[in-house]
Every structure is written in structure tokens, then in C-alpha cells.
Amino acid sequence: MIDASGQNVLSGEMSIAEQERDDVLLRRAAKGDEDAFTLLYRRHQAAMYRFALRMTGNTWAAEEIVQDVFMTLMRDPKKYDATRGALGAFLYGVARNRVMKHLERMPREIALEEKNEDGTGSGIVLQDACTPAVWAEKRERMQQVRAAVMELPVEFREAVVLCELEELSYGEAAQMAGCPIGTIRSRLHRGRALLMAKLEMFRGVPRRASAAR
């Protein structure tokens, strides 16, 4: 069962327990409470997975990154210091490091055909039912946008994913990326310019001279 915020809620017991703070759950998990660990995982996995998927464009890589993030939390829960920020931000930081490592070694890897758990072909699932022509057009467009995002340099891609896809504020994005707001703004500006140029190129619109600057 999925609640309004997109989080997995399995039972009434879990939804009551969700009121508990992350640091309390983490302390319980560190003492061997599996339910507390599971609750933490369910609370944060979707956001980590989305971030990893949008950054890597690869479901297998995103899955591996999520697993790595929570393995880190399981192995060394003391790495998280509640006085320094929310657990979500800490997990984002760990996920970001894993994503960067993955992207560093990605050119040496050959992407295999992506399959979902249910065997469908793409990591992105269209939600609405349209005519086949519209569906195909939308699908093609989504693939273009995805390709345009994936072709951005990593720093610009991160800024676009955090600000445009995750819809974080500039301040939050700067905190996640560990850089000043001005840097985020600058990266976003450059990323947007490149993105627009690529999207227009995919559309067949002549490239705007100023956009790729």
C-alpha cells in the first residue's frame, strides 16, 4: 500500500510507528530492531531510488546505489550525527557519493537492456492510457528528455535533477550538493542552457545561439 506522499505503508502498526523520529528508529535499528530498520528503509528508499535513477538513468544502478546507501547505514549507524541535520540529508549525501562513483566508472561499463522487476522493458512507466500514436509520441519525447538530462555534465545534471526534478529549493539543493547557492544557480543556468539546446535539437528547432553559451 502506498500513501499520499508516495511512501510505502504496510500496516496500521507501521503508520503509527512512522510518527517516530528517524534518529530514534536508527538507534533502535543499531540495537538490532529489524522493524525499525525496515521502517527507516521504507521511509527513505523511494527518494533515494528516484534520485539515483534520475542521475544514472539506469534502474540496476539505482537499485545497487539504494542498497549501498542502506548497507552503509546498517554497518555504521554512528556515521549519522543527528545534530548535523536530518537523516534524509545524510542519506542523500551517501547516495550522491555512490552516484558520482558510479558515473566515474560508467564510461567503462556497457549498459545492458534495462528491465523492470516485472520484466517490462523500460525504467520509466507511462501512467496514462492514450492512443498508440500519442503514447508512442510521448514515449519518444520522454526518451529525448531523458537522453538530454543524461548527456549533461554531472555537476549540471545534479543541479537540474535536484532543482527541477526533485523540486528542491536552491538552498536545499546547495546543501545536498555541498556547495554555495551561487554555485547551484550557476550550474543550473548552464545546465538549463545545454538542456534547452539539446531538446530543441531533438525537436528539430534551430539551435539558439545564446542558449548554449
Place this chain on the structure above:
Amino acid sequence: MKCEEFEAIGLDAERDGSLSEVERVSAREHAGTCSRCAALQDSWRAAGIELRAFADETALAQAPARVEMRLRQEFRTRHVTLKGRRAAVVAAWALAAAAVLVGAMGWRNWRNGGQAESASRSNSSASVANGSAKSANAYRETPAQSAAALQPDSADSEILLADSELSDFTLLPGALMADTADAAILRVRLQRGSLSSLGLPVNEERAGEWIQVDLLVGNDGLPQAVRLPQE
């Protein structure tokens, strides 16, 4: 606001919380007057819509259930192992403590046994040395070593002294050692030949020698036993 500034901060002026209201108004005014920047903003909005659509496609994406299963399995393995390790550590400490305790008790017993043995040895040697003299000496020597260490052997020491006393004296023929509690020991000097009057055999050749003997005289004033002191 100039075109460069607009491209840098004006495209997303409405969302950028770090901009002031004045900068936002300025960006809006610039987009209203500059057709190039207005077109750029339209293009960005179109791209934004497509990005939003892309974001919506992945908004409900979640890690597959197998990730959770793997993590939970790992969690169980890890914590069962940790519990086992903790139990092993506790057991190891308990064993070490028991070993130390046994060692300490063994050492204490060995030490006490050694002390008692040396005390009994000193008592024995004291009694052998003084057995022929006064039995009280054996006790006088070790008042500080006291009862605890000497107590177990004191009875043996008494017996040893008594044996020593009795064995030193030779009963005279016809005498009975009935009660020696009030008997007195008299040291006398006499000729060896006088021993024959007490019923003892005498070498005639040495009968004229003067010797010193101890006589154990009973309550009736008669000698009961005789002892020849060591020269």
C-alpha cells in the same frame, strides 16, 4: 536588468527564493521589453514542462522489493552474528575471571600450606633440640607464629616431647611407672658401681668411675627410673 543578468537569474526568478522582490520585478520588466529574452523564457518554460513530465514519470519509482529483502536478510545475519560474538565475549571473560579466581585460591592455599609446613618443621626441630631439656621451650619460641599456624601440629609436638622424656629414662628393675605427674628428677653424681644397688648391671672394670645420672624419684621418695645424660 541586462540580458546577461536575465539569463543568469531571471529565467527562474519566480522560484529562486534567494532573489529579492526588486530583482523579480526587474526580471519581469526585462522579459516584457526584450523579445529575445522573452523567447528564451518561453523556451525554458517549455523545457520545464517537459522536465516536469519526465519527473512525473519517475515520481512513483521505488526500489524493487528484492532490495528490501536483501537488506533485511543482511540485517538479520549481521545482528545474529553480533549477538553470537557478544555471547562469546561474555563467555570468554567469565572463563578468564574463573581461571584467575581458581589461580588466586590455589596460590593462597599453597602459601598457607607452605607456612604451616615450615612452622611444623621448626616446631619439630625445636622439640628434637629441646626434647631432653624442657618441653615448654617449644612453645616459648614461637608465640607470634601463634595458634593458627601451630595449632594443628601442637598435639603432635606434645606427644613427641613425652615420648622423648620416657624413652630417655630406663625403668629400674621392679619399679612401675604408675604416676609420674608429681615425680621429680634428681641429678646426682655417683660411682658406676652404685648402679648395681639399683638393680642395674655394672661393668666391674669401670665400677670405680664417677658418673652423673638423673634419677626419676616417685611420690614415695624411691627412684623409679634412671637416665644417663648425654656427655
